[in-house]
Amino acid sequence: MSRQARRLHELPRAESLRRLARVSLGRIVFTQQALPAIRPVNHLVDNRNLIIRTHIGAAIVSAVHDDGVVVAYEADAIDPVSHLGWSVIVQGRAVLIRNPAEIARYQCLLRPWVLNQMDYVVRIHPEIITGFELVNEDGSPSA
Amino acid sequence: MSRQARRLHELPRAESLRRLARVSLGRIVFTQQALPAIRPVNHLVDNRNLIIRTHIGAAIVSAVHDDGVVVAYEADAIDPVSHLGWSVIVQGRAVLIRNPAEIARYQCLLRPWVLNQMDYVVRIHPEIITGFELVNEDGSPSA
Numbered sequence: 001m002s003r004q005a006r007r008l009h010e011l012p013r014a015e016s017l018r019r020l021a022r023v024s025l026g027r028i029v030f031t032q033q034a035l036p037a038i039r040p041v042n043h044l045v046d047n048r049n050l051i052i053r054t055h056i057g058a059a060i061v062s063a064v065h066d067d068g069v070v071v072a073y074e075a076d077a078i079d080p081v082s083h084l085g086w087s088v089i090v091q092g093r094a095v096l097i098r099n100p101a102e103i104a105r106y107q108c109l110l111r112p113w114v115l116n117q118m119d120y121v122v123r124i125h126p127e128i129i130t131g132f133e134l135v136n137e138d139g140s141p142s143a
Numbered sequence: 144m145s146r147q148a149r150r151l152h153e154l155p156r157a158e159s160l161r162r163l164a165r166v167s168l169g170r171i172v173f174t175q176q177a178l179p180a181i182r183p184v185n186h187l188v189d190n191r192n193l194i195i196r197t198h199i200g201a202a203i204v205s206a207v208h209d210d211g212v213v214v215a216y217e218a219d220a221i222d223p224v225s226h227l228g229w230s231v232i233v234q235g236r237a238v239l240i241r242n243p244a245e246i247a248r249y250q251c252l253l254r255p256w257v258l259n260q261m262d263y264v265v266r267i268h269p270e271i272i273t274g275f276e277l278v279n280e281d282g283s284p285s286a
Contacts, residue, residue: 024226025221025226027217029179031174035234036172036173036174036179036215036234038172038181038215038232039232040221042226070178070179072172072179074170078168080168083167083185083254087182087183089180089182091179111226
């Protein structure tokens with residue numbers, strides 16, 4: 001593997017959302033007691049919004065007021081050896097979903113991380129989407 | 144795969160650091176313009192500190208003053224299908240390494256993400272370490 005023959009390129013917004021939709025795991029980034037915090041969660045992309053379901057309710061939900069709070073969300077697929085791969089980062093407002101019908105629908109669509117634990121469904125509306133990919137210089141795809 | 148037979152358990156601090164040291168990729172979480180931000184980077188564990196090297200200098204370094212800023216760092220190994228696996232989250236103060244000898248040493252030890260780009264070396268002293276693992280109920284290991 002040549003370490004010379006690689007370059008980082010940006011992914012367009014639509015392609016970034018497609019990549020997010022292709023994977024089911026990511027990490028939500030939020031502020032907790034004035035400190036940066038992060039938790040791995042699973043997600044789906046629904047009507048250009050990110051929906052996450054998490055059992056770590058207290059940490060995230062306490063930060064998600066009715067009018068929402070700004071969070072970041074990151075998902076990636078990066079090869080642990082070559083380091084080739086892509087990462088997509090979303091910044092946007094997160095709100096707790098409270099409508100029982102919506103909750104029921106997303107609970108069917110999204111597998112919980114751990115069964116039988118109280119969990120929450122959160123919608124993130126992407127405002128800023130940053131995607132990039134590290135590829136070989138000849139353009140061959142990554143992980 | 145039975146979805147019933149799984150449980151989440153905490154990892155002790157020492158084991159969490161060992162897991163971090165076993166992987167080379169993670170995500171630094173910081174505050175940028177008062178918003179939560181995250182970037183994938185590569186790291187090593189050196190004398191119980193996390194050392195990261197990143198080409199995305201401006202985003203992180205602008206937040207890392209001489210006296211440091213509190214950041215979070217997350218690394219994981221989670222199976223994309225079974226969702227079994229582990230995650231370790233560190234919170235602590237990050238400082239930019241400015242000593243040329245230290246920089247040179249870490250530049251040898253840590254592979255840069257992309258060659259020929261200006262990069263920075265940052266040390267994170269872990270203050271809070273949170274590790275957890277999702278395993279099958281019989282205790283068999285995950286990813």
